[in-house]
Amino acid sequence: MKILALCGSLRKQSRSLALLQATAQLAEDQIDFSIFDGLGDLPLFNPDIGASAEVPNSVHRLWEAVSWSDAMIVASPEYAHGVTGTIKNALDWLVAYIPFTNKPVAVFNPSHRAWIADEALKEILNTMNAQLIAEACLRIPVTNCQLSADELASSDFHSEQILTALRAIFHHT
Numbered sequence: 001m002k003i004l005a006l007c008g009s010l011r012k013q014s015r016s017l018a019l020l021q022a023t024a025q026l027a028e029d030q031i032d033f034s035i036f037d038g039l040g041d042l043p044l045f046n047p048d049i050g051a052s053a054e055v056p057n058s059v060h061r062l063w064e065a066v067s068w069s070d071a072m073i074v075a076s077p078e079y080a081h082g083v084t085g086t087i088k089n090a091l092d093w094l095v096a097y098i099p100f101t102n103k104p105v106a107v108f109n110p111s112h113r114a115w116i117a118d119e120a121l122k123e124i125l126n127t128m129n130a131q132l133i134a135e136a137c138l139r140i141p142v143t144n145c146q147l148s149a150d151e152l153a154s155s156d157f158h159s160e161q162i163l164t165a166l167r168a169i170f171h172h173t
Helices: 015-026 057-068 085-094 116-127 149-154 156-172
Strands: 002-007 032-035 071-075 104-109
Touching (some): 002 015, 015 032, 015 104, 057 085, 071 156, 104 116, 149 156
Parallel strands (some): 002 032, 002 071, 071 104
């Protein structure tokens, strides 16, 4: 199984990224796990570009990664009660991309208190015809901790939640 992860934060010390890195460490041998590293390279979405032959390489990289994957995980913070511009822009580039349609997707909410953007993100994904895997859409609170990805992966509390989500994704696909 191949899982593509998208991080909605561009911060180097992003808690969402640490969560995805911990997930990569916990992914079993039968899961090929990849965190897409090019969301910051995507131009602002413009349907005129998407309909032309001049689609930027960064968008092609995203499309190829989505096509490669069997399932996806999105981990993104909440900014001012909304989804980040980073993740919204990436998803906009996937709206008309046929291989994304019906793609199994899990949403990891990295906050102990944010829920508005989490619900908005799920609504966006539902509108885009993603297959949300309810059992894998979890609140895994890491924003209030300073644990590294290694420490998150070795923490009983966090690793149990991550492994629960990975099992749900595996069984869904």
